[in-house]
Amino acid sequence: MPRRPCKRLANAEERRWVEPGHVYLVGTPIGNLEDFSPRGQAVLRQVDRILCEDTRETEILCRQFGITRPLVSFHAHNAQKRLPLIAQWLTEGQSLAMVSDRGMPAVSDPGQELVAFLYQHAWPFTVVPGPSAQVVAYAASGYPHPYVFWGFLPNTGKARAERVAEIAASAFTGVLYIAPHHMEKTLETLAKALGSHRQVTVGRELTKRFEEFWQGTLGDLLAQERMWRGELVLVLAPPGEVAQETDWEACMRAVEERVEAGEKTKEAIEYIASTHRVSRRELYNRIQSMRRNN
Numbered sequence: 001m002p003r004r005p006c007k008r009l010a011n012a013e014e015r016r017w018v019e020p021g022h023v024y025l026v027g028t029p030i031g032n033l034e035d036f037s038p039r040g041q042a043v044l045r046q047v048d049r050i051l052c053e054d055t056r057e058t059e060i061l062c063r064q065f066g067i068t069r070p071l072v073s074f075h076a077h078n079a080q081k082r083l084p085l086i087a088q089w090l091t092e093g094q095s096l097a098m099v100s101d102r103g104m105p106a107v108s109d110p111g112q113e114l115v116a117f118l119y120q121h122a123w124p125f126t127v128v129p130g131p132s133a134q135v136v137a138y139a140a141s142g143y144p145h146p147y148v149f150w151g152f153l154p155n156t157g158k159a160r161a162e163r164v165a166e167i168a169a170s171a172f173t174g175v176l177y178i179a180p181h182h183m184e185k186t187l188e189t190l191a192k193a194l195g196s197h198r199q200v201t202v203g204r205e206l207t208k209r210f211e212e213f214w215q216g217t218l219g220d221l222l223a224q225e226r227m228w229r230g231e232l233v234l235v236l237a238p239p240g241e242v243a244q245e246t247d248w249e250a251c252m253r254a255v256e257e258r259v260e261a262g263e264k265t266k267e268a269i270e271y272i273a274s275t276h277r278v279s280r281r282e283l284y285n286r287i288q289s290m291r292r293n294n
């Protein structure tokens with residue numbers, strides 16, 4: 001059913017984005033604050049309350065943008081207790097926004113229970129789109145569509161084994177979220193189930209200053225034995241997909257050319273790693289090794 005256009009305020013300088021008795025699922029930045037849309041900001045300023053995964057995280061975001069609305073926690077552990085209260089607020093004509101700590105609510109984050117509840121009781125809602133780490137990482141992989149978003153793997157037990165078996169049986173590109181302290185264990189599990197030759201792309205700290213992309217095989221990734229930090233997204237290529245080989249010689253030449261032109265080595269490596277979509281750490285190690293051998 002088509003939605004009615006939002007009403008405007010009498011003051012022509014400000015557009016009225018929210019309606020009474022309405023819920024707004026608002027996407028928030030996954031790292032870079034410049035990605036927060038003007039519409040998303042306006043909705044958060046105008047609603048009566050903001051439902052959030054973690055009030056502490058959302059309070060930090062709100063302070064950054066001068067948003068001063070009441071914050072109410074809404075997550076997996078209290079969703080069923082919150083839903084009757086949400087129904088009361090909507091009946092009273094209050095407008096509500098739902099945000100997660102980062103990215104789009106209801107996408108591997110709290111909010112799915114709320115959406116199901118809104119459909120069940122015919123409450124109107126609107127999705128205000130914003131950044132999503134899965135989309136950013138998939139776009140950077142170069143792998144074919146369609147892709148399957150698997151979210152976070154279950155940590156242990158039968159559920160984990162069943163999910164890994166489903167991933168191994170899939171013919172499509174797969175996208176997973178991985179906590180840094182689970183990265184090594186997850187890579188070992190996937191290499192055993194999918195084969196160490198499976199091509200993968202890793203996106204780390206997406207949209208942030210130290211954003212990093214790496215592409216190769218699961219075996220190569222495990223061989224790095226690195227200490228993983230930051231937000232991680234793993235993109236699995238479909239079976240049989242062959243990744244482009246990185247021209248490390250060209251990358252190193254480009255770094256040295258920028259250094260010869262007066263740029264600092266660290267800045268040159270950051271620039272070339274970003275533009276060529278290669279690991280900053282690996283490029284640094286190769287540059288250091290090359291210089292030691294010359």
